[in-house]
Amino acid sequence: MNNQSSWVKSTCAYCGVGCGIKSRINNQGQLDIKGDEQHPANKGKLCAKALTLTETLTNDNRMLIPQILNKPVSWNEALDETVTQLQSIINRYGPSAVAFYVSGQLLTEDYYVVNKLAKGFIGTANIDTNSRLCMSSAVAGHQRAFGEDCVAGCYDDLEAADVVILTGSNLAWCHPILFQRLKLAQQQHNTKIVVIDPRHTASCDIADLHLAITPGSDIALFNGLLNYLNNNNYIDQEYINAHTNNIEAALTTAATLSNDENVSQLTGISAEKLRTFYQLFANHPRTVTVYSQGVNQSISGTDKVNAIINCHLATGRIGKLGATPFSITGQPNAMGGREVGGLATTLAAHLSFERQDHWQLLSDFWQTNNLATKPGLKAVDMFDAIANGTIKAVWIIATNPAASLPNSNKINRALAQCPCVIVSDCVNNNDTLRHATIKLPAQGWSEKSGTVTNSERYISRQRRLLPTQGEAKPDWWIITQVAQRMGFGDSFNYTNEAQIFAEHVALTATNNHPHQTPRLLNLSGLSHLTAHDYDNLLPQQWPINDDGINQQRLFSDGIFPTQDGKACFIATPYRPPITHHSTAYPLLLNTGRIRDQWHTMTRTGLSASLAGHIQEPLISVHPTDADHYKLSNNQLVTVTSQYSKAIFRVRISTEVKPRQVFIAIHWTQQTSSSGSVCALIDEQCDPISGQPQFKATAVQLTPLTYTTDAILTTTEAVTLADLPSPTALYWVCKKVKAGYQYCLSSNLTPSALEQILMTYFMHPAQHHLRAITHNSRRAIVIENNRCISSLLIRPYSNSHYLTSSSNIIGYECNELKLHQFLNGEDNLTDTDIVCACKQITKQQLIDTITNKKVQDVSTLSRITTAGTGCGGCWCELESLLNLTDAN
Structure with a gap:
């Protein structure tokens, strides 16, 4: 990047859309980012998160040096200690006492080597990924129906379809670039859009039909659709006979829902709306059904996926232009992780534990006698094994399970008592890192180099854009260094990521021939890539066969990667969600994402531009429930489940139905005192996929009373946990320009709260300006003619809820600004x-x-x-x- 005028192409760090970006260093030494007009996923468009990536490229909270028991050490010391601890546990307890928990944030090359080390050489299949929480039900559904985990369609199908169904997907907020493509298609081609979601989301604003389904009743809805198609002669019998098996079992199960009234009762959808939906599907051969976390995160997520696929198979709508079931992934490389066996239940290159020939193929390819012979523990089961002491060592890479797994208090207790917790990450502090015995600094986005695969099977390069901070290293390098020190050097003798990718390509092509029930994951067309070719690789959609031609849609020929080449219908009986619903816990909690934040905010939380849309963890409550619990807008409320309790601010909204509430997942113990929703979540999982039920937890609400609100704004992050325990009932942190802003709620008087905050966060040697009026107390701290902190305290008033105050920190002192702040002339109205x-x-x-x-x-x-x-x-x-x- 020596030439400041040259743009380097890479891939966005966020969702599974996999948008291409272009970047260059400007004259100020900062990174400019714009969309890559030639990338097939986004064609130059970027969402707000991608456009603000430069704001996240900071050394705030970066892990810069290896640590053992929180003491800085050299890389040699850290790697040797890692090997010593792992080897000691393996020697004493066996390889299954070691586990790895990895992430869809990893690049394919990182994923490949950690899976190879765990399953192939240590001999433990206890390696799972946070994709288990997002997409594992889709994986299991694909494998049951198609014989392999394959997404049949492509993004172009959204624009070619006559009907697009969004089920369990708030595409507008979670995959905004695809939503913009769909919206444009609607405007140009009159595409009919159906949204199936218990909530009224932003996606509903372009919907021709919104089905506000009863949570967990998706199978009833799609079984009803299959029954309707069969009873009204809309099924494609010729396609079914030629290309599928087992439709009788699926139809028999669907027929238990005898009529629309039965389906209506289970789903909460009127018979009239059901018929409208069923007729839309029946009458439009070009139909795409997009499904995401709302379908997958359920105790019946796999059956939900298969209920959807059944309807497409019954009508022959798969692998055709504008006609496909379409799983949309949540993370940038969830698909790549699935390709290389990142899940505990799969082997690399879409090979299967269940087939001896697959196991032998991989054992021979890796030249190992220690390949794991059976699936390992899925995520929730893995952390149960850590809790009961069966697993003695866990290596966590690029993810934050202490915040993101259900019943997170239990996860924290498990990690706290685990003898060996190794964490590789680019951040220095999160809920999980508090438990780490060994910390290994990894490169972050903009420093890493490798590949990712998006939701439509496009492999794209993620390229290094900036120098690496501190002593951070690529994840693949850290893993291979450990492997070499464990004695596996000959099999992990990589010097760059291109070599790892080449091995992955070679594995996908090995014994993958048309006459052998071929695996569709085949990258043989990339077998002759040189290191230079790899560096310059353009987006490639798999499969890529020997002739180098990409295949845009799968199963167009009606041939599936099964023993007989046919797809399989799956009987999907309807079962209501397990909610532990009772008089003690009368409300049903749904969880999800918000528009401008990502996962646990370790990246988006560094952007002041993204902090203003929704500034703290909210709970959406229907007006009738708000009346029942005597809640008002912006009031704090304690939410209690059978697992824990947490505090959220009330947002009264008709977007949720009565007796249902909604909370976003993003806040952790780093950004809120008590706003981590996963502490509340039910541990129930899908028995097939192991994916937790994040969408249906029974809860109770209790209004929280307090007397005082405060806003503390500082140039540097502070630790509010150090405050005396009665000081803050609740606090939340957000990024602002030049610093951080903390909103607190307390039962102390304004004067008592001011005294504590001034003592803890405002050094007495620094220059103070203070003002006290009848309804507020204000203070500014000045150092070297620069505002470094400000404080505003007011008695609680629901009519003047404090979300933010004028941000004067980080700037040279300006008399007008100081006067305005101290005299209460700053704008405290809604600044969302x-x-x-x-x-x-x-x-x-x-x-x-x-x-x-x-x-x-x-x-x-x-x-x-x-x-x-x-x-x-x-x-x-x-x-x-x-x-x-x-x-």
Whole structure:
């Protein structure tokens, strides 16, 4: 990157859409980012998270040096201690006492070598990935129906379809670039869009039909559809006879739902809406069904996936233009991890434990006599084994299970008593790292080099854009160094990621011939890549056969990778979700994501631009339930399940149905005192996929009373856990320009709270400015003519809820700004950011609508520039316009 004018192509760090980016270092030494117009996934478009990636490239909370028991050491010391501990445990307890828990954030090359080390040479299949929490039900459903974990369609099918069904997918917020492609298709081709979701989400704003389904009743809905198709002669009998097996069992199970009224009762959808939906599907051969976490995260997630696939197989709508079931992944390389055997239940290259010839193929290819012979423990079971002492050592890589697994308090207890917890990560502090005995600094996005695979099977290069910070190393290097020290050097003698990719390619091609029930994962067309070719690799969609031709859609010929070449219908009986619903826990908790945050915010939490949309962990409550519990907007409430309790701020909304609530997953113990929703979540899992049920936990609400609100803004992060225990009932942290802002709620008086906060966070040697009025206490700390912290304290008032205050820190002292802050002239009204790309607030938009008499979204967008970036806020602009007009 010596030439500042040259753009380097890479891939976004976030979701499974896999958007291509272009970057270069500008004259200020910063990284510029824009969309890659030539990448097939996004064609130049980027969402707000991708556009603000540069804000996350900071040394804040970076792990820069290896540590043993929190003491800095050299890499040699850290690697030797890692090997000593692992080898000691293996020698004493056997290889199954060692486990690995890895991540869809890893590159394919990282994933490949850690899976090879665990299963192939240590001999433990106890290696699982956080993809277990997102997409493992889709994996199991694909394997049962198709014989292999394959996504049949491509993104172009969204634009070619006449009907697109979004089920368990808030595409508008979770995969915004695909949502923009779908919205454009709707405008140009009149595509009919159906959203199946218990909530009214942003995706519903373009829906022709919203089915607000009873949580967990998806199987009843799609079995009802299959029954309708069969009873009304919409099934493709010729296709079924030629290309499928076992339809009779699926139809028999579906027929137990005898009529629309039966399905209506189970799903909560009126018979009229059901018929509308069924007729839309029946009458439009070009139908795409997009499914994601809302389908997968269930005790019946695998059956839900197969119930959807059954309807597509019955109508022959698979592998055809605009006609396919389509699983959308959540992480940038969840697909790549599945390709190389990152799940405990699979072997590398889509090979299977269940087939001796597959096991032997891999054993021979890796030249090992120690290949694991049976599947290992899935994520929840793995941490149960850590808790009961069966697993003595766990190596956690690029993920945060102490925050993201269900019943997270139990996970924390398990890690706290585990003798050996090795963590490789690019961050220095998260819920999991608190338990680490060995910490290994890994490269982060912009420093790493390798490949990722997106939801439509495109392999793209992620390239190094910036120098590595501190002593961080690539994950593949860390793993291979440990493997070499364990005595496996000949099999892990890699010097670069291109060599690892070449081995992965060779494995996919080995004994993969048409006459042998071929595996569709075949990269043989890339077998002759040189290191130079790898460096310059363009996006490639697998399978890529010897002729180098990519295959856009799978199963177009009706041939499937099964023993007889036929797909299999799966009988999917409806079972209600296990919720432990009772008078003690009368509400049903649903969880999910919000638009501008990602996972546990270790990356997006560093961006001030992304912090303004939804600023703290909220619980959405229907107005009737709010009345019942005597809740008002912005009030704090304690949410209790049978596992734990947590605190959230109330958002009264008709987007959820009565007796249902919704909370986002992103906040952890690093960003909130008590806003981690996974502490509440039920541990029930799908018996086939092992995927936890994140969408149906029974809870109770209790209003939380307090007397005082405060906002502390600082240039450097502080640790509120150090405060005396009664100080803050609740706090939440967010990034602001030049620092961090902490919102606190307390039962102390304003004066008592001020005294504690000033003592802990405002050094007495520094210069203070203070102001006390009848309803607030304010203070500013100045150092070297620069504001380094500010404090605002007010008695609690629901009508003046404090979400943020004027941010004056990090700047040279300005008398006007100081005067405005100290005299209470700063703006404390609603400052929620609606458009993250252009940083347009809700209040700015309301003022524009009111003052300019704006009547349509296009005009509002033109005047304010909101929605002219990624377009992800377009639906919210429309909702805001309608709301303002109504008022």
